[in-house]
Amino acid sequence: MKKAFPILAILTAALLGYAFYEAMFVAPTDQMQGDVYRIIYYHVPSGWTMFVFFFTNFIASIVYLIRRNPKADAVAVAAAEVGLVFCTVVLVTGPLWARPVWGIWWTWDWRLTSTLVLWLIYASYLILRRFSTGGQTPVLAAALAVFGALDMPLVYFSIWFFRTQHPQPVVGGGGSIDPSMLRVWMISWAAFLCFGWLVFWLRYRLEIFKREVEETHSLEAMLEEPRFR
Amino acid sequence: MSSFWAITSATLAKDLRLEWRSKDAINSMLFFALLVVVIFSFSFDPTAEESRHIAGGLVWVAFLFAAVVALNQTWAREMRNAVLDAYRVSPAPANPLFLAKAFGNFIFVSIIQALMTPLFTVFYNLRPLGPAWQLIPVAILGSWALVVNGTFFAAMSLHTRSREIMLPILLFPFSIPALVAMVQATNTILTGQDSAKFWIVLLLTYDVVFTVACLLLFETVLDAE
Numbered sequence: 001m002k003k004a005f006p007i008l009a010i011l012t013a014a015l016l017g018y019a020f021y022e023a024m025f026v027a028p029t030d031q032m033q034g035d036v037y038r039i040i041y042y043h044v045p046s047g048w049t050m051f052v053f054f055f056t057n058f059i060a061s062i063v064y065l066i067r068r069n070p071k072a073d074a075v076a077v078a079a080a081e082v083g084l085v086f087c088t089v090v091l092v093t094g095p096l097w098a099r100p101v102w103g104i105w106w107t108w109d110w111r112l113t114s115t116l117v118l119w120l121i122y123a124s125y126l127i128l129r130r131f132s133t134g135g136q137t138p139v140l141a142a143a144l145a146v147f148g149a150l151d152m153p154l155v156y157f158s159i160w161f162f163r164t165q166h167p168q169p170v171v172g173g174g175g176s177i178d179p180s181m182l183r184v185w186m187i188s189w190a191a192f193l194c195f196g197w198l199v200f201w202l203r204y205r206l207e208i209f210k211r212e213v214e215e216t217h218s219l220e221a222m223l224e225e226p227r228f229r
Numbered sequence: 230m231s232s233f234w235a236i237t238s239a240t241l242a243k244d245l246r247l248e249w250r251s252k253d254a255i256n257s258m259l260f261f262a263l264l265v266v267v268i269f270s271f272s273f274d275p276t277a278e279e280s281r282h283i284a285g286g287l288v289w290v291a292f293l294f295a296a297v298v299a300l301n302q303t304w305a306r307e308m309r310n311a312v313l314d315a316y317r318v319s320p321a322p323a324n325p326l327f328l329a330k331a332f333g334n335f336i337f338v339s340i341i342q343a344l345m346t347p348l349f350t351v352f353y354n355l356r357p358l359g360p361a362w363q364l365i366p367v368a369i370l371g372s373w374a375l376v377v378n379g380t381f382f383a384a385m386s387l388h389t390r391s392r393e394i395m396l397p398i399l400l401f402p403f404s405i406p407a408l409v410a411m412v413q414a415t416n417t418i419l420t421g422q423d424s425a426k427f428w429i430v431l432l433l434t435y436d437v438v439f440t441v442a443c444l445l446l447f448e449t450v451l452d453a454e
Contacts, residue, residue, distance in 0.1 A: 065449065120402040126400055131389040134452035140385050143446045146405060147378075150438055154406035158431055162409050 005202075012194045018193035019184075027184040039097045045189035047115075049196045053083030054122065054201075061145035070211065073138035076145065077129060078101055078203035080122055082196055087119045099195040110159040117155045121148045240329035245336070247306070254302055258341045260296040265291040266345070266352055272299050284353055285415030289408060291349075292342060293375060297397050298358055299337045300379040303330050304387050313387075313451075323448040327380065331443075334376040342368055358421030367418070367425065370432040371411035377436065378403055381443045407435045 023041035030037035053168040060076035063069065094112060106112065106117050125148060246256055269287050273280060307313040316326060349355060357364065379400050386395035414428035 109451075117402065117405050120405075124398050124402050128385070128395070129391065131386075131391060131395055133388065133390060136388045139449060139453035140388060143450050144385070144399070146446065147439075147442060150442055151403050151406065154431070154435055154438070158406040158409040161427065162413060 008198060012191070012198050015187075015191040015194055019188040022184045022187050027181055028178060033101055036097065036100045039093055041184055041188040043090060043093040043097060044185065045192040046086045046093065048189055049192045050083050050086035050090060051185070052193065053079045053086060053196060053200065054118070057083060057122075058145055058149045061142035064142045070138070071208070073142070073199070074204055074207040074211070076138075076142065077207055078200050080125055080129075080145075081203060082200045084119065084122045084126065085199075086192075086196060087115065087122065090115055091119060110156070110162070113159045114152075114156050118152065121151060179217075233322065236321050236325035237329045237332070240326055241307055241332050244306075244329065246249040248333070248337070252414065254299040254337050255340060258298050258337065259344060260345050261298050262291045262295040262341055262345050262380065263348070265396060266349065270352060279349055280353060281355070282416060284355055284419055285351075285412045287353070288346075288415060289371065289412050291345070292338065292372070293401075293404070293408070294332070294420055295341055296338050296372075296375045296379060297400065299334055300376070300383045300400070301393050301396055303334060303380055303383045308387070317452060323451045324444050326451075327384070327443065327447040331373075331377050331380040334380055335372055337375055338372045339368070342372065355419060357419050359418040359425070361418065363429070364415065364417050366429055367411055367414045370429065370436055371407065371414075373436050374411070374432060374439070375400075375408035376445055377440050381439075381447065381450070384447070388453060407432060 019041070023038055026212070027038065027041070029035055056079040057076050060072045060079060064072040064076060094115075099105050125141060125144050128144055129137055132140050266287075269291070273283075304313065307316070317323075360429065379396070382399040382403075383396050386392045386399065389395045410431040411429045414425040417423040417425045417428070
């Protein structure tokens with residue numbers, strides 16, 4: 001860990017720098033939108049990375065419910081936190097892009113709304129983890145993660161039919177994308193995945209250490225001589 | 230199987246009897262819903278023709294807030310004298326307890342709806358332009374959607390600090406698809422512009438999915454240590 005981390009961190013930083021260079025200087029300028037579209041190389045890869053982490057959280061929660069393995073719970077909490085950060089990045093870069101292109105910061109389009117609901121669900125997941133006391137936290141959190149996974153298809157479905165008047169998404173709405181843009185997209189996504197994974201790994205280690213410290217403390221408290229007689 | 234329903238009906242009968250004697254939940258919910266109706270009326274002109282389009286939202290937000298009042302009290306009674314712990318060490322399965330609590334809350338919310346609907350109709354000058362009978366399945370499925378998850382999340386928040394605030398924090402985000410469906414169904418029936426069938430089916434799906442999920446996971450949550 002101590003040796004591997006700096007190497008991986010340097011590699012990730014280099015990849016992020018390369019992705020930035022590609023996105024800002026190499027990728028062709030969009031015909032319709034000009035340079036402002038370049039935020040796409042941050043917005044969309046963040047979205048994909050977010051889904052990877054939320055899916056990891058769901059799998060880890062299922063594993064925890066079946067096996068009761070504390071490591072699965074540590075994976076779940078780390079994945080949920082990193083996923084929520086990427087979700088926040090999506091929700092912040094979206095309006096920054098929408099303002100110059102659509103003329104508005106926010107619209108209650110189904111993509112925007114469902115991402116916001118996803119953010120709310122995972123925020124409530126982390127709040128539950130924060131507020132629940134003692135050893136039940138992992139079980140409650142895992143159950144809630146399963147509920148979230150069941151809820152999301154219904155959220156997409158309901159909002160899809162609710163907001164039918166949405167403006168067509170600029171990307172992915174049946175439009176085609178230039179292969180050179182797609183290439184930069186993939187480089188950017190790879191960089192974001194590496195970065196997200198690095199942060200996730202750190203957070204996971206931190207969670208494991210935290211539990212070890214807590215266990216040691218409670219063990220010491222049990223073994224300690226009573227001071228007041 | 231017969232013992233399953235025996236436990237359910239015994240717990241339900243006990244809760245209903247307690248509520249009949251104290252009327253705590255019903256009274257507080259009723260007053261709360263009334264306050265929401267009155268306070269909403271100050272934020273816009275409630276008798277204008279446009280308010281028909283938002284009436285569904287108002288009605289359901291009032292019921293949602295009122296339901297939280299009752300849901301928060303669901304398990305509090307069982308915490309006193311460690312009744313819940315006694316139940317956990319008893320050989321009785323967990324699901325009948327959950328169903329009894331959910332049915333109880335469903336009955337309370339339905340009573341509130343029956344009492345509040347005439348009031349809404351008068352205060353907001355409502356007259357459904359679509360098929361009014363469809364409001365009944367919407368009300369039943371919508372209340373069950375709020376109550377089944379609400380009862381489950383209330384049991385979850387038993388183990389948390391600041392229990393009372395935890396329930397809405399969990400319940401509201403997870404209820405969004407159900408809320409969209411019930412509000413849209415009510416609005417389409419009130420305005421008579423469209424068919425509410427799709428929304429009723431969506432509500433039914435939500436109810437089935439989460440009733441099954443609650444029954445599968447309730448024991449896990451109740452025994453979480």
